[in-house]
Amino acid sequence: MMDIAIDIASWVLLALGGVNLLIGGIGVLRMPDLYTRMHAASLTDSMGAILVILGIMLQAGLSLATVKLGVILVFLLLTSPTAANALAASALLAGVTPRTGQSLHLSDSEARE
Amino acid sequence: MRSKGRISHDGKIRFARGEALLAPHLPHLPHLPMLQVLVPLLMAPFVLLLHPRGLAWAAATAASLMAFAIAVVLALTVVGDAPLTYQVGRWPAPYGIELRVDDFSALLLLVITGASSVTLLGGWQSLARALPSARQPYYFSAWLLALTGFVGIAVSADAFNIFVFMEVSSLASYVLIAGGPDRRALSAVFKYLIMGTVGATFYLVGIGLVYMMTGTLNLADMAVRISDVADTRPVLLAAGFITVGLALKAAIFPLHIWLPNAYAYAPHIATAFLAACATKVALYVLLRFDFVVLQHSASEHAVQFAGYLMPLAVLGILVGSGVAIFERDLKRLLAFSSVAQIGYMLLGASLVTIAGLNAAILHMFNHALAKGGLFLVVAAFCTVAASSQLEQIGGIARKMPWTFAAFVVCGLSLIGVPGTAGFLSKWYLVTAALDYGALGIALVGVILVSSLMAVVYIWRVVESACFAGEFGDDADSDSETAAVPPLLFIAVWIVALANLYFGLASALPIELAASAANLLMGNAP
Amino acid sequence: MTTLFGIFLLTLLMITGMAIVHTRNLFVAVMLMGIASLLIAASFFLLDAADVALTEAAIGAGISTVLFLGALALTSERERKRRRSLSTSSLLQFGIVGVVALIVIWATFDQPRLGSPSAPVQAHLTPWYIESTRDLIDIPNAVTAVLASFRGYDTLGEVVVVFTAGVGVLFLLGTGASSRAAGAPLSEDNAGLRHYLIPRILGRLLIPFILLLGFYVQFHGEYGPGGGFQAGAIIAASVILYALLEGEQRALSVIPQGVLLAMMAGGTLLFGAVGVAGIVLGSNFLDYSVLSEDPVNGQHWGILLIEMGIGITVAGVLISIFHAFAARATA
């Protein structure tokens, strides 16, 4: 009984994580400029990673694998937001300005003109 | 041996005829095939750390001379005798990597190490002028690495090991060429890098497919096991990939387009070294693979090999010589002549007879002598001339008559005038072609026409060196010995005299080439 | 299931490959190349090649991407537009490429199928390698045994290739140290990411762990996936990260160019010396069994030492190449 409950919980987590990542992917494709795209990518990425790893942890049960997964999770939570931060900061430094107002609704080539 | 618990080794190192003679003096004789590679290999990192002026060159030259000495001993040991084998790490042959020095590889080793030693010996001033002193250790280290690569290919009996050393030699050759003073050296090297890597990767695909069908990488083992699967599609495809890949590396017409610029813009000394051995090593692997592994197994292979490569060889001979006639730059002229000479070697091989192979292999040796000598003379010319353009060297014969005389000797050898080394291989080639029947007559015609073309382009150089102005006025102001570095002068004449010597009394290369040809056609000596 | 997943990955890989060729933005192409490397690495993992997967991920997706980006920063990010998009020559090239691809596919029908136990690759040499690894070398990882002992000579050649590349790049570009006055004050240019607090703090936190991972991979190569090449790449990555965060100059003062050169040469020489020891002790080159009274123990020593040599050379070369590239950017 317990096993089935854990199994169901883990699959729910995995599915939720997968959906999160999918939404992130769609966001990257659909958003208009670099910053909004990064917004889509970084947030859903972290959330998706947390959910997926929790799901796998439940699958693995109490073992060495769970500990390793925990370490991976900590690593991901540290690095992925930092990478996003560094990327955004460098973009700003390189002169990519965030789009606001009307220009948000224009396509790339229109905005450039 | 202390190694207990090891499986027995069936293929113990065999001592050859020279053992009784040399063994007391050379305790490392059984290790010589390995030392041949190790001497330059282990010297290269040392050279990198030698920064004081000239020391890197001296160390590199010493290593190169030592490698040459080893090659001579190896050649004397294996000539007409059983090959020397060496099991690296003492692992038996198809499992571990085997080194194998037979007559063919011994001949090639002589060419490689000899070319490296003579060019390095004579090249100090020329290279010192071309390179800033801070970069010299890198350059001489790369030189030894190129030597390591060429030598490693020649002694290896393992298909994948050949690939690894091919890459060592290629990467190092790129560096050697990129040291040229002209910026065009860089774009030439880039083209060479792309085409060379494509060639090596094609070769890798080819041996991958053969490995897939036979499960082995050792060339001898491959030759045995391939007979079961000889006519399957992957093996046919592998033969195609290997031939095209190595043809790229060997600059066989029409895949030669990287060669003229690479040779023309490299430092003169590096050109002399690479022209003497780089393409020949690739040709060596091609012949080895095609004749030892593929020829006897794939039923149609001999026909295909001759059918595809003979027209290419003939075209290469004619086009290479033809373009050389109209080149205005001496180095490019000689580079196009190299394309033609590779055609000769290929023509001999594509006859698929012992006589043809014999001519091809002997021509490898003789062409290295002639072309290496010619490029060395170019280096000597360029110590006073601004560039190797024909106009720039006008009248140089009056300024440096002795160096020019060496040029004429090597040029005659390239043309194939009796009394020089080049004559012998051309004579063998003509004889081999005449045995070939009706088509053979046409081939002899091609050889004669291209020899006449060689006369024309060598004459153009002689003409402008003797009769055009430029150096005529200050001919007396500066003596020749002051203009040409003495070491370079000596090196030039060593090669020129070798051209004469091997034209008259050349027992060793002829014997090596003859038994190498027998070996390739499957008749053990 | 695994096969299907493999096919899915490979299909993605094929699409990525075509996108790489198609895109005109070189930056995008490099990023896609990184993705392709990771896809290949994942496929290798499914094909039971853990060592190769690790190497492909560390070198293909990691170091190679860094080098390409370094080069792009100094050249240009976009391919120039062609006027004629479809000329006869490009159609011809396309045709030739297509025909060759079809020929290769045509040849596959005679090949052993994926995973076939009767394939020559499995039947001929493999059983010997597995058994001998167990009996004569006595380490769990057969890949390390083949790499370091049975075909150790190939590996020596490979180290020499890396060394040659290092020599070549330093010859072409000059060393990182020589193009800049030593001890120059930290300027905007070579200060790295010093002004960015978050990456710096996190980097300081991570670098020790990356180094630790590098050493783990180095010394654990006999028991699991790993070895000198991977470890060298990881250690180089940690130094490169340090240089990115703290600036070129700091990184060079921690490991000066002279030390890097000594590492390049020393690692290769260490490998060679272990091999020569075999000759001196009365056996063949690269025979480690004579290094100790017990041949199996000797093999362990030999493998440990040459893996160290590999790691040192690879780390030295990769860091040197990075510095040579980076010095151009700031010069």
Place this chain on the structure above:
Amino acid sequence: MDILGLYHYWIFAVLLMTGFFAIVAKPNLVKKLIGLSLFQSAVFLCYITMGKIEGGTAPIMGEGAELFSSPLPQVLILTAIVVSISTTALGLGLVLRIKDEYGSIEEDEIQGQDQP
């Protein structure tokens, strides 16, 4: 069964030629090197595929496993990967020098400058 058993090799063929196309058709030098990397990666895939054995595990002998995939192709490809990155590094070094000397990394522009 052919599809499952040969798909890896087909992808190898397609990738090999995709990379080759980039090498011959693209005039940008960096793009050529990217194509070269792709070209070589395809070969890695071919080798690793032939080493796989049905139902085997990675050739690391732990407890339990009895059937191992072949270690030899893996070793060869470890070597080839390193060779590939070495070539790429040297090629990029050349590209940087070419950019310095010619101010361009497009093949036809460079050739145009070389012709007087």
